[in-house]
Amino acid sequence: MNLQTDPSQGESSDGAPLSEADSDSVVVRFAGDSGDGIQLLGGQFSQATALDNNSLATFPDFPAEIRAPTGTTYGVSAFQIKFGSRHIRTSGDAPDVLVALNPAALKVNYEQVLRGGLIILDTGSFGERNLKKAGFEVDPREDGTLKEYRTIEIDISALTLEATKPFDVTQKEALRAKNLWTLGLVDWMYGRSLDATETFITRKFGDSAISQANIAALKAGHAYGETAEVSGDIPQTRLGEVKFESGEYRLVSGAEALSWGLVAGCKLAGIDMTFCSYPITPSSPILHILSRLKNFGVTTFQAEDEIAAACSALGASYTGKMGITASSGPGIALKTEAIGLAISTELPLVIVDTQRAGQSTGLPTKTEQSDLFLTVWGRNADAPMPVLSARSPGDCFETAIEAVRLATKYMTPVFLLSDGYIANAAEPWLIPSMSDYEPFPVSHRTDPEGFQPFSRDDETLARPWVKPGTPGLMHRIGGIEKADGSGNISYDPDNHQLMTDLRFAKIDGIANDIPAQTVESGAEKGKLAVVGWGSTYGPINRAVTRMLAEGYDVSHIHIRHIWPLPANLIDLLHDFDEVLVAEMNKGQMLTFLRSQCGRPIEGHLKVNGQPLTIHEVQDAIRARLDK
Amino acid sequence: MNVQVEPAKLKAKDFASDQEVRWCPGCGDYAILKAVQMSLANMGAQPDNTVFVSGIGCAARFPYYMETYGFHTIHGRAPAVASGVKIANPELDVWVVSGDGDALSIGGNHLLHLLRRNVDVQFLLFNNEIYGLTKGQYSPTSQAGQKSPSTPQGSVDAPIDACTFALGCNARFIARGIDIQAKQLGDIFTRAQEHKGASFVEIIQNCIVFNDDAFAHFTEKSVAKETQIHVKHGEKLIYGADGNKGIRIKPGAFELEAVTIGEDGVTEDDILVHDETNRVLANLLVAMKPPEMPIALGVIYCDPAPSYERAVQAQVEASMANGAGDMDKLLRSGNTWTVS
Numbered sequence A: 001m002n003l004q005t006d007p008s009q010g011e012s013s014d015g016a017p018l019s020e021a022d023s024d025s026v027v028v029r030f031a032g033d034s035g036d037g038i039q040l041l042g043g044q045f046s047q048a049t050a051l052d053n054n055s056l057a058t059f060p061d062f063p064a065e066i067r068a069p070t071g072t073t074y075g076v077s078a079f080q081i082k083f084g085s086r087h088i089r090t091s092g093d094a095p096d097v098l099v100a101l102n103p104a105a106l107k108v109n110y111e112q113v114l115r116g117g118l119i120i121l122d123t124g125s126f127g128e129r130n131l132k133k134a135g136f137e138v139d140p141r142e143d144g145t146l147k148e149y150r151t152i153e154i155d156i157s158a159l160t161l162e163a164t165k166p167f168d169v170t171q172k173e174a175l176r177a178k179n180l181w182t183l184g185l186v187d188w189m190y191g192r193s194l195d196a197t198e199t200f201i202t203r204k205f206g207d208s209a210i211s212q213a214n215i216a217a218l219k220a221g222h223a224y225g226e227t228a229e230v231s232g233d234i235p236q237t238r239l240g241e242v243k244f245e246s247g248e249y250r251l252v253s254g255a256e257a258l259s260w261g262l263v264a265g266c267k268l269a270g271i272d273m274t275f276c277s278y279p280i281t282p283s284s285p286i287l288h289i290l291s292r293l294k295n296f297g298v299t300t301f302q303a304e305d306e307i308a309a310a311c312s313a314l315g316a317s318y319t320g321k322m323g324i325t326a327s328s329g330p331g332i333a334l335k336t337e338a339i340g341l342a343i344s345t346e347l348p349l350v351i352v353d354t355q356r357a358g359q360s361t362g363l364p365t366k367t368e369q370s371d372l373f374l375t376v377w378g379r380n381a382d383a384p385m386p387v388l389s390a391r392s393p394g395d396c397f398e399t400a401i402e403a404v405r406l407a408t409k410y411m412t413p414v415f416l417l418s419d420g421y422i423a424n425a426a427e428p429w430l431i432p433s434m435s436d437y438e439p440f441p442v443s444h445r446t447d448p449e450g451f452q453p454f455s456r457d458d459e460t461l462a463r464p465w466v467k468p469g470t471p472g473l474m475h476r477i478g479g480i481e482k483a484d485g486s487g488n489i490s491y492d493p494d495n496h497q498l499m500t501d502l503r504f505a506k507i508d509g510i511a512n513d514i515p516a517q518t519v520e521s522g523a524e525k526g527k528l529a530v531v532g533w534g535s536t537y538g539p540i541n542r543a544v545t546r547m548l549a550e551g552y553d554v555s556h557i558h559i560r561h562i563w564p565l566p567a568n569l570i571d572l573l574h575d576f577d578e579v580l581v582a583e584m585n586k587g588q589m590l591t592f593l594r595s596q597c598g599r600p601i602e603g604h605l606k607v608n609g610q611p612l613t614i615h616e617v618q619d620a621i622r623a624r625l626d627k
Numbered sequence B: 001m002n003v004q005v006e007p008a009k010l011k012a013k014d015f016a017s018d019q020e021v022r023w024c025p026g027c028g029d030y031a032i033l034k035a036v037q038m039s040l041a042n043m044g045a046q047p048d049n050t051v052f053v054s055g056i057g058c059a060a061r062f063p064y065y066m067e068t069y070g071f072h073t074i075h076g077r078a079p080a081v082a083s084g085v086k087i088a089n090p091e092l093d094v095w096v097v098s099g100d101g102d103a104l105s106i107g108g109n110h111l112l113h114l115l116r117r118n119v120d121v122q123f124l125l126f127n128n129e130i131y132g133l134t135k136g137q138y139s140p141t142s143q144a145g146q147k148s149p150s151t152p153q154g155s156v157d158a159p160i161d162a163c164t165f166a167l168g169c170n171a172r173f174i175a176r177g178i179d180i181q182a183k184q185l186g187d188i189f190t191r192a193q194e195h196k197g198a199s200f201v202e203i204i205q206n207c208i209v210f211n212d213d214a215f216a217h218f219t220e221k222s223v224a225k226e227t228q229i230h231v232k233h234g235e236k237l238i239y240g241a242d243g244n245k246g247i248r249i250k251p252g253a254f255e256l257e258a259v260t261i262g263e264d265g266v267t268e269d270d271i272l273v274h275d276e277t278n279r280v281l282a283n284l285l286v287a288m289k290p291p292e293m294p295i296a297l298g299v300i301y302c303d304p305a306p307s308y309e310r311a312v313q314a315q316v317e318a319s320m321a322n323g324a325g326d327m328d329k330l331l332r333s334g335n336t337w338t339v340s
């Protein structure tokens, strides 16, 4: 059985989607207090789902506060997963199923649930105080608030306490297992095995009472689904397996794939990495992951601030290592002076920007793609450098390798853009094999014969990279303009013109060393091209695929190399009657592309801290083609 | 039979680059440059293993004049860049050249962390109590009341003492010298270079253009003997033209005082012996200011501790002990599944 309502129904009167028109996928949203262990619940369910050969995409959505006051709406943590028997590219728009572990979680989320969708509530947490804290004047179960949904009320709190009673755990510890009880129930609904989670619990808590209590709660939730009296109410769904390309798979988050990609890039370059960074949301997981990979020749340095992180990474690059730094919006702003120095001294440097929402502190845990201007144009003077963006968690691996390749080959800093959504989201990933990648070994110059610090390679225009410690090659570099060739300080106006032109030519030339722009879906020319970059890949691609199926003449173009743009991109865009950029900002790629290609381009723009939805992109396409 | 050929001993001029030195004529920086080049020659330093890193300011031009590796970076950030250099390659001998504005104003945070982490670099702070390169504004070490283009009525800022700051940052090596005292500077540089960990050296430097004679009240030959004390570990804190002045703990107080031996019943036994490992004494010594007290020069504090970059390197080596990581294995760690 499937949870979908009639696909033909379209939209309800107030505009909320009634159906996803997908009978081969399900969207489940878990929501609870930030102390309820929602992210763990979501992660474990994702793992079990992946092991069942379903395709999936996830969206963890948590508050900025580490422990917001319990029961409040701003303390609600959520985790959405879309899974199915076809390839899933987004974490879904409206949930088919909402599991709300307290009234605040219900309050924040119920309106997004599909009309006719299922809401599972923990009634044990629906006391008067919690209702009040959530801002419900009247119990929403009684005043018709939920009449458009199917609700199942279960006292999960009490059942968890009951299940854990035999074990020597405190009431507080017992109640913490509520998420596992819930997981057991949802595992049962979708026929998931409990094995992986049991192994996880045992690994985490050993043979302790807590371990046993947690496993008991998990099993109790599962058994609850199975019991005859209730199974009539709780729907069970089995989705077929996806025909994945053959190979070995794992779940991967963007932060993991990006970190591993950086390590892989350094391996392919044949140099060790020095990673320097300062804690900031949502970039920090990269520092955490890399600090555990010292056996891969990775040295990590938690600097005193963002500026020092960029400067020390550059110092490491100066010694011949791959210096890398990472941050998010406000932290990137602080690094810009050091990036200018990297451009001036023509040293390799990779700067990872895991973009987050909003100017200044903004919304640190929410997602946005609003650092395009900052990375392409956000430096004093004419300071060109390559900018790349990853489109999905798995794609972070490839893009990170590409960033290291360009940085070392062209002796330049490179921006690598990710965002809060990609960093935290997980997807099944066909694990690549390192032998599939062509190494790009770095050769540090050692020959003193005819050495000039700012001589250039004929093909790439890169200058030689010399490690201090190399006999006979002592030289000085710095941020003052350098004479062409010798690198000595030069205030000569003509030389400044020449050096600026050379720095531009070097970066422009990269356009010939990157893959030509391809069209993801649809024809190479036609009525409408929807252009995206970064994490909007999933919703745009799904929307375009659906519209193609409905017979619309629409194509999807997704840009990885933002600067320089692929050499054929401008011509490609001119082959469409209309171009629509869909992005999570106020029009940065839009303005950028208009400046580069001088043709009318429109935008579908959104900055509400949430990923684009498939529906809104479809609507934007319809609005242009149904004229 | 193998004949070992000693590499020709380098001279000071071998450490001078071919670049024309462009400080104002008469600037104290010239003397410091000569003293550094001379000391490097004397200590047998390898030019190709030596790196000079600087920020922005008059002093920051220093690397261009050295026939070594050099990196002229951005304002205040030299300690951060140097930390990256040293972490990435602990074998390099790294020197940082900075000024009072560069090190204590815009770059104060980085200097703090370089010192408390104990990164093995020599940090030379040229203190002229003024912004030279930007044409004479007052600096964080300028005396209160300093008139400058930005303080026409006199500065109302309280100045910071460079060595006191460094001690507060838990620096393990603190020394102070004067630009024109080449011999003493050479001794300090040698000690600083030998010291494993961050070595902080304040060099009193005369800016002849914007702050001339700011230090004349203790650097002038006519007053030097009475206003300077050159401290040496294990020796009595004695100074003065007649060698009869000394530093003792003021009876009944927790402070130092300058006394004359033979006057008011003071004997040589009352005079303190310099112990460079004594942090409390170091704090009192760096705070001494003429005319009430002589200025303390030489190695004021030296109490080595393991250096940062070696500890970082040790963790990497320990992680490598069981063999280098295998990328393919890493990608397959945790739960995986196979689709056939």
Ligand code: SF4
Residues within 6 Å of the ligand: B022, B023, B024, B026, B027, B028, B029, B058, B128, B132, B133, B206, B207, B208, B209, B210
């Ligand atoms: S301005 Fe002062 S410190 Fe700078 S070079 Fe001239 S004399 Fe020296």
